[in-house]
Amino acid sequence: MDNELSSLSIIFMEFYYWLTVALMFLIHVGFCMYEVGASRYKNHMHTLMKNTMLIPLVTVTFYLFGWWIYFAFVNGPGIIGGLAEAPFATPWSELMGTHMGGAPFQSTLSADDTAFWARINGVFWAAFLLFSWTAASIVSGAVIERIRPSAFWILAVIIGSVTWIIDAAWGWSWNGWMVQKLGYHDAYASGVIHAIAGGFALGVLLVLGPRIGKFRADGSPRNINPHNPWLVTIGLFLIYTGFWGFYVACNVPIIDIYGSGVLDIAGRHFFSATNIYLQPTTLSAITVNFLMSLSGGLMAAYIVSKGDSFWTYSGGLAGVIGASAGNDLYHPVQALLIGAVASIVAYKMHYWVERRFKIDDAVGAVAVHGYAGFFGVVVAGFMLWGYPSSPFDSYAPITPWGQFIGAIIMFFVLGFIPAWIISKILHGMGLLRIPREIEMVGLDIDSEAVRQIEADEVAKAIHAEANSGA
Amino acid sequence: MATGLVDSWTNVDKFGAVYPFPGSETLMVLLALVVWLGWHIWQIKEENAEFKADVEKIKGRGGVGKVLDEELQREIQD
Numbered sequence: 001m002d003n004e005l006s007s008l009s010i011i012f013m014e015f016y017y018w019l020t021v022a023l024m025f026l027i028h029v030g031f032c033m034y035e036v037g038a039s040r041y042k043n044h045m046h047t048l049m050k051n052t053m054l055i056p057l058v059t060v061t062f063y064l065f066g067w068w069i070y071f072a073f074v075n076g077p078g079i080i081g082g083l084a085e086a087p088f089a090t091p092w093s094e095l096m097g098t099h100m101g102g103a104p105f106q107s108t109l110s111a112d113d114t115a116f117w118a119r120i121n122g123v124f125w126a127a128f129l130l131f132s133w134t135a136a137s138i139v140s141g142a143v144i145e146r147i148r149p150s151a152f153w154i155l156a157v158i159i160g161s162v163t164w165i166i167d168a169a170w171g172w173s174w175n176g177w178m179v180q181k182l183g184y185h186d187a188y189a190s191g192v193i194h195a196i197a198g199g200f201a202l203g204v205l206l207v208l209g210p211r212i213g214k215f216r217a218d219g220s221p222r223n224i225n226p227h228n229p230w231l232v233t234i235g236l237f238l239i240y241t242g243f244w245g246f247y248v249a250c251n252v253p254i255i256d257i258y259g260s261g262v263l264d265i266a267g268r269h270f271f272s273a274t275n276i277y278l279q280p281t282t283l284s285a286i287t288v289n290f291l292m293s294l295s296g297g298l299m300a301a302y303i304v305s306k307g308d309s310f311w312t313y314s315g316g317l318a319g320v321i322g323a324s325a326g327n328d329l330y331h332p333v334q335a336l337l338i339g340a341v342a343s344i345v346a347y348k349m350h351y352w353v354e355r356r357f358k359i360d361d362a363v364g365a366v367a368v369h370g371y372a373g374f375f376g377v378v379v380a381g382f383m384l385w386g387y388p389s390s391p392f393d394s395y396a397p398i399t400p401w402g403q404f405i406g407a408i409i410m411f412f413v414l415g416f417i418p419a420w421i422i423s424k425i426l427h428g429m430g431l432l433r434i435p436r437e438i439e440m441v442g443l444d445i446d447s448e449a450v451r452q453i454e455a456d457e458v459a460k461a462i463h464a465e466a467n468s469g470a
Numbered sequence: 471m472a473t474g475l476v477d478s479w480t481n482v483d484k485f486g487a488v489y490p491f492p493g494s495e496t497l498m499v500l501l502a503l504v505v506w507l508g509w510h511i512w513q514i515k516e517e518n519a520e521f522k523a524d525v526e527k528i529k530g531r532g533g534v535g536k537v538l539d540e541e542l543q544r545e546i547q548d
Binding site for chain 1: 471472473474476477478479480482483485488489490491495498499501502505509512516
């Protein structure tokens with residue numbers, strides 16, 4: 001920090017990630033509004049608190065072990081190597097606290113470690129944390145109105161601080177084994193956040209079962225309508241807003257691709273924004289592609305759902321998610337068309353799965369995130385076939401089969417299977433689902449009763465005052 | 471098989487367009503036009519059908535006056 005230009009560069013990067021965190025907060029405001037609106041009134045406060053409390057739980061566990069997993073698990077471990085060293089990411093590391101970049105007192109760190117990580121570690125951790133919250137929140141919507149909050153919070157920690165961050169180590173880092181060996185490419189997390197969260201939600205839903213009254217005796221589904229459809233759509237709109245922060249946080253704002261951190265070629269310089277794989281892209285390109293894939297999703301979903309507000313807004317999101325794997329490189333019209341197809345896939349698959357397998361996904365989370373995300377990863381394999389997956393030439397190129405295997409790993413191996421196993425364990429212990437009586441009357445039974453008593457008491461006091469002649 | 475001009479990022483400072491299928495820009499613009507205009511045409515047709523069906527429903531319930539009276543009664547009860 002003794003040179004103004006390099007200090008400016010470091011502090012710009014620090015500020016950049018901080019800003020993305022503030023923007024991504026809106027995703028969670030949106031999720032809360034969306035889920036509260038989607039629930040029936042009798043459950044709305046418990047629904048709010050279920051989604052709210054994943055925030056501190058995932059935060060604490062991401063601090064304790066999530067961040068370390070991201071760096072330590074790049075090789076599997078046991079797939080292409082063992083556990084990688086990550087002394088800056090352990091919870092007891094001096095670099096997890098306020099640090100001015102000077103020489104370390106812990107022997108596990110070097111002066112280079114502290115000089116590099118001191119100002120970046122916290123904001124980088126926070127950006128990833130917000131992705132972790134998002135993974136857990138996606139699952140939260142699918143399981144409303146019948147999951148026990150305590151069970152959900154265990155599942156939230158598993159996806160938020162364990163399974164998604166393993167998938168990020170594998171397929172969303174500059175040196176993850178999936179990138180090296182499969183050429184896996186997923187710039188804005190179609191698979192690493194959305195497909196895995198959708199798969200995870202499906203694994204839980206299969207064990208949790210549908211809400212009481214969702215399916216008729218003949219197996220046909222009933223619509224359980226949101227108590228506030230306006231709140232649902234505004235919530236989705238806020239999720240779009242926060243998604244801007246998500247996209248920007250997925251990039252590295254500025255790096256010298258020929259510099260010592262990347263290709264290390266003497267005498268050459270090329271400063272650019274890059275994606276997480278350190279491949280060049282521009283903020284300009286992803287801004288256009290985000291808007292075009294959102295537009296494709298909205299337009300297609302409006303048509304297939306005949307203007308239904310919930311599905312139109314959800315389709316917009318599915319559009320962005322479907323194009324995200326390759327939105328660093330797609331032409332805007334490609335993003336538009338891929339977004340449109342992704343939202344149709346999400347809508348059609350949701351209802352097919354609901355009818356065929358009797359899955360009650362209260363908000364279409366499996367479809368919008370899981371199926372659209374899976375689609376997005378696979379499509380990128382065809383659209384970007386032959387592209388290098390990394391600036392490092394030894395890495396496998398992007399191919400349809402590499403992407404397909406990657407999508408399977410995301411949706412099933414790290415998403416569906418762990419969720420199903422843990423849900424089965426919780427169910428076996430009687431901890432997964434709320435009692436039937438409470439589900440039928442409503443989770444907010446106690447708080448509503450107290451509100452009623454208090455309202456009556458205030459009304460009586462006012463009447464008494466009015467009648468006293470005072 | 472390669473859908474784009476990028477086969478290695480080593481010479482990143484030499485690259486221009488990096489999106490897949492360069493050279494197909496005219497086709498992509500045409501597709502975007504088809505999507506845009508096609509959406510408007512679909513919407514107008516759907517809207518016509520929807521409004522026609524809704525007007526028939528209102529007539530079937532006894533006309534505008536009757537429907538408005540029924541809605542007022544419902545609001546009063548609520």
